[in-house]
Amino acid sequence: MDLNLFTLLGEIVVILLILLLILIAITLILGVYLIKNKKLIFPGLLLFALNLTYPVIKKILKWFQLNELLIDEISIDLINRINRDKFRTLNAKDVIMVLPHCLRAPNCPAKLGESGLECVNCGNCSIGIIKTVSDKKGIDMYIVPGSTFIKNVIKKRPFKGVIGVACPLDLNLAMMSLENYCPQGVYLLRDGCINTIVNVDEVIDLINATQPVTEYKAEDFN
Ligand code: SF4
Incomplete structure (x- = not known):
């Protein structure tokens, strides 16, 4: 492999990490807003971000010794809202x-x-x-x-x-x-x-x- 290919792979990894961080931020901001205010905004976006980031967020919450069930509570509230009507x-x-x-x-x-x-x-x-x-x-x-x-x-x-x-x-x-x-x-x-x-x-x-x-x-x- 030449240097250019390594550089390209490195750039792809960095871009994927940035996308993951953005999705984690979206999940936590919209999810906590849902739990605290009992209001669901951008349900499709939250569902998409939650599905992709659930295991990662769970691990992060565990690492930082935070309430890892928070992500389950967000998911439950989201599923409740989506199916309510x-x-x-x-x-x-x-x-x-x-x-x-x-x-x-x-x-x-x-x-x-x-x-x-x-x-x-x-x-x-x-x-x-x-x-x-x-x-x-x-x-x-x-x-x-x-x-x-x-x-x-x-x-x-x-x-x-x-x-x-x-x-x-x-x-x-x-x-x-x-x-x-x-x-x-x-x-x-x-x-x-x-x-x-x-x-x-x-x-x-x-x-x-x-x-x-x-x-x-x-x-x-x-
Ligand atoms: S109310 Fe029913 S479930 Fe609860 S203790 Fe009595 S028998 Fe058990």
Whole structure:
């Protein structure tokens, strides 16, 4: 290889690095704006930049010991916004809800069935309230201990829309893999193996948004 070829390759690498830095800046600026202001601007640009930079930004956030889940939260908010209008046209009967088993109380009496935990609505955790509202609305709810159960549910039960609750990383991955099912997600406020926390009002708002629209409130079922 002569010197000119090395110079050309070097210039291409520098240009690619500059493009990557620009895309990272676009993702972080538009993404943080979305999370902080609940407003989505340039959705196509954000989606494009996020898809190309997700693994790099995750690594950078980790290196600098920053919240690496930020990029998952941005992605979840973006997918929610993109699918929101279509999700609102779906009939509740065509929507399923998937909750993580870690939301249950330590003394949960639910047994594990083929499609996950079978909540008996003992009143010891927020799943009971969500179950009451989803039953009223006609949305099938599944409490799953892992991705194998999600696959079982998807195989057995046809659906057009899905409401998911999980930690930001799992939720983002699940929403990306279910992109054809109008996914709407709420990420956990506290992560862990048991007694995790979700904003129940946000989940109920999603249930209410399906057709026919309802106005159930968590406090009505406490
Ligand atoms: S409400 Fe359901 S999931 Fe929660 S602890 Fe009781 S039985 Fe378990």
